[in-house]
Amino acid sequence: GIQVEQSPPDLILQEGANSTLRCNFSDSVNNLQWFHQNPWGQLINLFYIPSGTKQNGRLSATTVATERYSLLYISSSQTTDSGVYFCAAQISSGSARQLTFGSGTQLTVLP
Amino acid sequence: DAGVTQSPTHLIKTRGQQVTLRCSPKSGHDTVSWYQQALGQGPQFIFQYYEEEERQRGNFPDRFSGHQFPNYSSELNVNALLLGDSALYLCASSHGSEQYFGPGTRLTVT
Numbered sequence: 222g223i224q225v226e227q228s229p230p231d232l233i234l235q236e237g238a239n240s241t242l243r244c245n246f247s248d249s250v251n252n253l254q255w256f257h258q259n260p261w262g263q264l265i266n267l268f269y270i271p272s273g274t275k276q277n278g279r280l281s282a283t284t285v286a287t288e289r290y291s292l293l294y295i296s297s298s299q300t301t302d303s304g305v306y307f308c309a310a311q312i313s314s315g316s317a318r319q320l321t322f323g324s325g326t327q328l329t330v331l332p
Numbered sequence: 333d334a335g336v337t338q339s340p341t342h343l344i345k346t347r348g349q350q351v352t353l354r355c356s357p358k359s360g361h362d363t364v365s366w367y368q369q370a371l372g373q374g375p376q377f378i379f380q381y382y383e384e385e386e387r388q389r390g391n392f393p394d395r396f397s398g399h400q401f402p403n404y405s406s407e408l409n410v411n412a413l414l415l416g417d418s419a420l421y422l423c424a425s426s427h428g429s430e431q432y433f434g435p436g437t438r439l440t441v442t
Contacts, residue, residue, distance in 0.1 A: 252429040262369075262420050264433040271429075307374055311429060318388045319365065320424075320431055322374030 223248040223312045227323035234298050234330050242293040242326045244308035252311035253284050254320065255293050257304055264307070267293070298330045334359065336425050336434035344440045345413050353408040353437045357425030363387075364406040365431060366398060369420040381406050413441045 224247040234240055246253070255267040268275050268282040270291065275282055279298075284291040295302055305327050309320040337356045345351050357364050363382045367375035377390035381400035400406045404425075410417055418441045424431040 252431075254430065256433070262422075262436045262438065264375075264422065266430070266432060269430040309374075318363075318380050319377035319390060320367075320375075321377070324374050 223250070223310055223321050225308060225310050225321050225323040227306075227308055227326050229326060230324065231327045232329070234328070236298060236300060236330055236332050238298050238330075239294070239296045240298060240328070242295075242306055242308075242328075244291040244293070244310075244323055246289050246291075246308075246310045248289075248310075249313045250286065250289075250310045251313035252309075252320065253291050254309050255282055255291070256307045256309065257302075258307060258325070259304055267306075295328075298328075300330045300332050303328055303330045336361075336423060336432055338421075338423050338434040338437050340437060341435070342438045342440075344442060347413055347415060347441055349413050350409065350411045351413060351439060353410075353421050353423075353439070354405065355408070355423030355425075355434060356405045357423075358432050361425035361427045361432070362404050363426045364400055364404065365424045365426070366406070366408045367422040367424065367433075368392070369422060369436075371419075375422055378408070410439075415441050417441050 226245045256264040270284045272286040281294045305325045309322045365380040366378040369375040379389040384400045395411045420436045423434045
């Protein structure tokens, strides 16, 4: 099956700093999603981005499908951005329907 | 517009018992997927239901079974619970590729 790797595993920032999270995947995908998991466990949808670039406020994401990676940018970070960020991918071949998740990036934003 | 809902929120069971978790999809969604998330790990795919049939299954034993009802809601059943089944169980709904997740059910097996 597809392999999804995220880096870095842990990231500690001062409030106001910018950060880039990376997601590499091993196969062609027709779905690539970024999530933020809150302290209660809920996965919050950030981006659905199988290719191209999207922006939503201080967050933006880029997926380069031909090179099999995606980046999540967080600008002017706030303490409320803390938590675990996951990327998840669904391969585009065969009958696969599942999302395969990476191991996540634990982000801590200090005041 | 209600999002994906799951019940119960928390559950404590004893090893060997059986458990049923429930999920109602987001309005307009016809596909439900279930995932298991162990502490400190990413969610792992259990199975997916569409048109009341199991469409795809991950690497989980037959103790894990499910059902989808005509209104698209779904149940996850786990028999003969093991200590290792303790986890957060997440339901996701979709219509097309993008999946939306519920708040999860935290299962503790003692």
